[in-house]
Amino acid sequence: MTQPLLSVENLSTWFHTSSGVARSVDGVSFAIGAGETLGIVGESGCGKSVTALSILRLIQPPGRIEAGSRIMFEGKDIVTLDDKGMRGIRGNRISMIFQEPMSALNPVFTVGDQVAEVARVHGNGSRQDAWNRAVEMLSLTGIPSPEERAKQYPHQLSGGMRQRVLIAMALMMTPALIIADEPTTALDVTIQAQILELLVELQNRLGTSILMITHDLGVIAETASRVVVMYGGEVVEEAEVKTLFAGAHHPYTEGLMNAMPQITASRGRLNVIPGTVPSPTEWPSGCRFRDRCSYAWERCEREHPPLYQISGSHTSRCHLAVEPERRAHPHLPLVEQANATV
Amino acid sequence: MTTATNRPPADASDSPPGTPLESARSLVSVRNLRKVFPITRGILGRKVGEVRAVHEVSFEIAEGQTLSLVGESGCGKTTTGRAILRLIEPTSGEVRFAGKDILAMGPAELRAIRRQMQIIFQDPVSSLNPRMTVGAAIREGIAIHRLAEGAAADAKVGKLLDEVGLRREYASRYPHEFSGGQRQRIGIARALAVEPRFIVCDEPVSALDVSVQAQVINLLRDLQKERRLTYLFIAHDLSVVKHMSDHVAVMYLGKIVEQAPAEDLYREPLMPYTQALLSAVPVADPTVVKQRIILEGDVPSPASPPSGCVFHPRCHHPARDAACSKINPPLEEKAPGHFAACIKQVPTTVSWEEQLKAGGVNPPERYLPVVEQLSRH
Numbered sequence: 001m002t003q004p005l006l007s008v009e010n011l012s013t014w015f016h017t018s019s020g021v022a023r024s025v026d027g028v029s030f031a032i033g034a035g036e037t038l039g040i041v042g043e044s045g046c047g048k049s050v051t052a053l054s055i056l057r058l059i060q061p062p063g064r065i066e067a068g069s070r071i072m073f074e075g076k077d078i079v080t081l082d083d084k085g086m087r088g089i090r091g092n093r094i095s096m097i098f099q100e101p102m103s104a105l106n107p108v109f110t111v112g113d114q115v116a117e118v119a120r121v122h123g124n125g126s127r128q129d130a131w132n133r134a135v136e137m138l139s140l141t142g143i144p145s146p147e148e149r150a151k152q153y154p155h156q157l158s159g160g161m162r163q164r165v166l167i168a169m170a171l172m173m174t175p176a177l178i179i180a181d182e183p184t185t186a187l188d189v190t191i192q193a194q195i196l197e198l199l200v201e202l203q204n205r206l207g208t209s210i211l212m213i214t215h216d217l218g219v220i221a222e223t224a225s226r227v228v229v230m231y232g233g234e235v236v237e238e239a240e241v242k243t244l245f246a247g248a249h250h251p252y253t254e255g256l257m258n259a260m261p262q263i264t265a266s267r268g269r270l271n272v273i274p275g276t277v278p279s280p281t282e283w284p285s286g287c288r289f290r291d292r293c294s295y296a297w298e299r300c301e302r303e304h305p306p307l308y309q310i311s312g313s314h315t316s317r318c319h320l321a322v323e324p325e326r327r328a329h330p331h332l333p334l335v336e337q338a339n340a341t342v
Numbered sequence: 343m344t345t346a347t348n349r350p351p352a353d354a355s356d357s358p359p360g361t362p363l364e365s366a367r368s369l370v371s372v373r374n375l376r377k378v379f380p381i382t383r384g385i386l387g388r389k390v391g392e393v394r395a396v397h398e399v400s401f402e403i404a405e406g407q408t409l410s411l412v413g414e415s416g417c418g419k420t421t422t423g424r425a426i427l428r429l430i431e432p433t434s435g436e437v438r439f440a441g442k443d444i445l446a447m448g449p450a451e452l453r454a455i456r457r458q459m460q461i462i463f464q465d466p467v468s469s470l471n472p473r474m475t476v477g478a479a480i481r482e483g484i485a486i487h488r489l490a491e492g493a494a495a496d497a498k499v500g501k502l503l504d505e506v507g508l509r510r511e512y513a514s515r516y517p518h519e520f521s522g523g524q525r526q527r528i529g530i531a532r533a534l535a536v537e538p539r540f541i542v543c544d545e546p547v548s549a550l551d552v553s554v555q556a557q558v559i560n561l562l563r564d565l566q567k568e569r570r571l572t573y574l575f576i577a578h579d580l581s582v583v584k585h586m587s588d589h590v591a592v593m594y595l596g597k598i599v600e601q602a603p604a605e606d607l608y609r610e611p612l613m614p615y616t617q618a619l620l621s622a623v624p625v626a627d628p629t630v631v632k633q634r635i636i637l638e639g640d641v642p643s644p645a646s647p648p649s650g651c652v653f654h655p656r657c658h659h660p661a662r663d664a665a666c667s668k669i670n671p672p673l674e675e676k677a678p679g680h681f682a683a684c685i686k687q688v689p690t691t692v693s694w695e696e697q698l699k700a701g702g703v704n705p706p707e708r709y710l711p712v713v714e715q716l717s718r719h
């Protein structure tokens with residue numbers, strides 16, 4: 001593989017709270033190539049958003065990026081950059097699109113001002129140049145009559161329009177990487193389709209890399225080329241999108257896919273993953289998914305599974321990789337056994 | 343089979359209220375339901391306009407069945423659900439529950455009937471009182487309706503917790519001690535406590551993670567089977583709706599634009615809006631090649647809905663023309679049990695002469711753009 005654009009190596013972001021250390025991100029590694037879309041998928045509390053915030057160094061105390069973590073981007077280690085160096089990257093080389101466009105925009109400034117601000121902070125052109133560029137970007141994101149829209153306030157725009165404004169803002173400095181954290185979760189499905197199409201189209205045109213963070217496997221399937229599945233603060237599986245959807249290896253990924261209601265599937269009972277995500281202050285020993293797993297055996301409690309190589313670039317954090325015969329013997333997961341005894 | 347029961351009148355907006363069409367098995371019957379919210383301005387609350395949140399909505403739900411209302415934000419699905427329970431007073435129309443006229447009821451009568459009609463809310467955090475233990479929250483309804491007292495009530499709470507998959511000892515805990523999925527189970531237990539026959543489920547799984555969402559969907563389905571419950575399921579997620587529903591009604595700008603048995607609607611959506619809605623759902627299969635219909639623009643404001651067909655400014659039907667902006671399309675039966683409001687989708691009762699007179703240039707034609715994609719599976 002050629003030099004990746006961004007490589008996250010052994011990233012740990014822990015929150016040192018009064019009720020214990022929450023190991024929200026715990027030894028995460030992945031890389032994104034230039035022009036590539038990498039998806040991170042997982043449920044609430046899996047650490048996907050904290051990973052994104054760590055890349056932009058937006059972690060507030062009691063959170064901390066732990067020693068031994070490296071985030072290499074364009075030859076620099078983001079973890080050790082000073083504030084000035086970080087300001088040169090944030091919003092300039094790496095920008096972010098947040099989930100909730102209403103709370104990400106300032107209600108008392110016009111959207112044009114807010115988009116132009118990016119160029120005023122990072123560029124050296126005049127106010128007028130920044131404004132013109134903002135209008136150009138708004139137009140690029142498909143906002144009709146951008147000159148007029150730029151003079152409006154966030155509350156005058158619909159949810160879809162606001163999300164386009166955020167995308168325009170993210171694109172202002174033509175960054176090398178855009179981190180999109182659930183960019184369509186708050187939107188209606190027809191608007192989501194518009195925004196996803198826009199992102200893919202802009203990426204083709206501008207060659208930007210995208211880190212797409214979502215809980216929706218459908219969004220991943222349609223936008224990403226490679227996927228990282230996170231659970232319990234760790235990467236549990238990584239593969240090319242086609243490989244993953246053709247045959248997930250990790251029981252969690254498998255469970256997630258089966259639990260998802262599919263519009264193409266016939267009506268019927270859904271498969272469930274029993275139990276809930278454990279708390280980041282007390283991950284289970286060994287495999288963090290073992291309580292909810294229908295294959296777990298004693299090794300899973302004793303030994304924390306490494307990322308095994310399944311094939312090519314497909315990896316999975318599950319001992320089934322070395323004891324595949326166990327897959328033939330599913331049983332009731334521990335959480336269900338515990339419930340049954342009550 | 344469940345034919346006949348969920349059919350709206352062939353032309354909902356024109357039929358006089360009280361048309362005798364409800365079959366004996368229909369538990370909930372809604373006819374020409376309307377809710378108008380005034381838009382006021384200034385300290386005197388001068389009325390400057392109105393929002394037609396729900397406009398001439400009619401449907402029936404047979405006992406033990408699920409009708410889903412789907413649509414995007416602001417389409418009026420939640421208002422419809424609340425108006426049926428009179429949590430919001432409807433402006434006009436008719437709501438019958440087990441033959442009784444809900445809208446004509448006085449406060450005492452309404453309180454009594456609400457025992458049989460419950461609601462489960464989207465956000466289990468804000469719908470539970472943080473200062474009440476789970477047991478107390480569930481007991482509240484039991485006490486109000488005097489269904490049990492003392493130890494009998496405790497036993498009932500325990501049984502309900504069992505039924506929704508929670509441990510009995512959770513009764514003494516507070517809502518904040520639970521995860522989102524568990525709280526939604528508590529919400530369900532509370533609704534079940536008064537032994538209702540009908541439950542309005544308002545986006546009950548939208549706030550939940552995928553793995554937990556599946557647990558709650560299965561729970562709702564199991565409870566329906568065991569207790570012969572009737573659901574009005576309100577949701578925006580078409581995949582979830584597919585797993586829950588017997589019948590589906592699609593709403594757009596306060597109106598039902600298509601209504602059919604679930605299988606028919608997903609197999610052959612006839613209204614161009616439904617087609618776009620279905621084609622927009624991301625499919626978790628990278629090998630599927632989609633011919634997606636991307637709608638232009640946003641949903642218009644319900645304060646000034648477009649004339650004629652409310653969907654016409656965004657419509658992608660190849661025969662769309664000036665007649666669509668003039669003629670109010672009736673919700674008409676296009677195939678047995680399958681109703682859609684589109685004058686360009688054949689067959690239609692709006693004659694070609696009428697369309698010509700309204701400026702029409704394109705005769706109606708059969709247009710089914712997403713069928714291929716969805717049926718490949």
